[in-house]
Amino acid sequence: MGGHDHFVTPSYSFRSYRNSYSDRASPVDGRGRTAHEAAPVRQRLNFSTVRKVGCGLGGYVFSRMTSQDDNDTPRPQFLTCIDTEYAEGRCNHRVLFGTPIRVRTLTSREGLTRERYEFPPDVRFALDCWTRNTYGTVRWRCFVCETVGPGEEAQRLPRVTPGARVLLATRGAAQSKLFLAWLALIVAQGVDPVTCPAATFEAAHFRLWGVRAGRVPPQRLSGLL
Numbered sequence: 001m002g003g004h005d006h007f008v009t010p011s012y013s014f015r016s017y018r019n020s021y022s023d024r025a026s027p028v029d030g031r032g033r034t035a036h037e038a039a040p041v042r043q044r045l046n047f048s049t050v051r052k053v054g055c056g057l058g059g060y061v062f063s064r065m066t067s068q069d070d071n072d073t074p075r076p077q078f079l080t081c082i083d084t085e086y087a088e089g090r091c092n093h094r095v096l097f098g099t100p101i102r103v104r105t106l107t108s109r110e111g112l113t114r115e116r117y118e119f120p121p122d123v124r125f126a127l128d129c130w131t132r133n134t135y136g137t138v139r140w141r142c143f144v145c146e147t148v149g150p151g152e153e154a155q156r157l158p159r160v161t162p163g164a165r166v167l168l169a170t171r172g173a174a175q176s177k178l179f180l181a182w183l184a185l186i187v188a189q190g191v192d193p194v195t196c197p198a199a200t201f202e203a204a205h206f207r208l209w210g211v212r213a214g215r216v217p218p219q220r221l222s223g224l225l
Contacts (some may be wrong), residue, residue, distance in 0.1 A: 010189070034085050080147040081126060082117040083163045091131045093159055096142070096183065098125025121149035122165075125195050129158055140176045144168040144193070144201045167201040168208070175208050182218035 079101075085093045088111040100117040106115040119125060124146050131139040145164035147153045154163035170176045182204065187193065191200070204221040211220075 023182055078121055078150050080119045080121070080123075080164060082119070082125065083159045083161075084113075084115045085159075086113045087111065089132070091129075092127045093127070093131075095127035096128050096180075098123065099194065100125075119147045120148050121152075122180065123147045124198075125164075126183070126193065127157070127159065128176070130176075137173055140170075140173050142168075142170040142176045142179050146198070167198055168205040170208060174211055178216055178218060178221065179204070179208065182221040185218045186222065 009120075034153065047056065081108075082095060082100075084095055085091060095117055098117070098119060100119050101130045102118040104116040104118070106116055115158075116219075119126075124144070127143045127145070129141045130141070131136065141158070143157060143160075143164075145160070147164055153165070155166050156163050157166070168179070168180045183193065185194075186200075187213050192199075203223065207223065
């Protein structure tokens with residue numbers, strides 16, 4: 001899909017770095033970059049020191065692939081991390097659907113919740129990112145994506161590390177509201193958004209463009225109108 005940076009995920013596998021959450025409650029890294037702005041590491045790493053230097057923004061470090069000397073060691077799994085956040089009256093970044101293998105609570109207090117969803121490769125999920133200020137909504141985007149494996153092409157997305165393959169993307173309140181209404185409609189009709197053909201969302205993506213707020217019925221995204 002247009003409008004997103006394409007890259008190829010590193011060919012190394014990843015492993016979870018369990019003690020890496022204290023300084024990553026915010027989606028901004030140490031250089032002031034957001035998760036979708038931080039470029040993936042592409043150069044070959046020194047595996048003798050990589051375990052000492054910490055981990056990337058998504059809570060993962062590169063680890064050496066299994067060799068003949070450690071066949072008994074389980075091969076690390078490549079995971080896609082999605083950081084969600086609910087701040088009362090300010091933002092709601094949530095997973096709409098998908099089946100993660102793990103959900104970690106990063107922050108939980110009154111009016112603020114941050115969680116991390118971890119998905120294996122080749123899994124579909126949807127993300128709803130809404131932000132407002134004193135005057136109202138300032139940013140609203142929705143994405144339907146599929147996770148990727150090592151060496152596969154992906155696109156950089158907000159709150160998704162390292163990235164994902166985009167099937168559908170909205171921009172602005174009009175498109176996002178129409179997409180959410182359409183998603184509720186097809187689910188009510190018995191369509192499973194996780195297992196339905198990818199073309200369902202790819203076709204809806206192109207029907208989204210040019211819509212005007214409140215003037216397009218949700219059925220249009222299914223090609224019925």
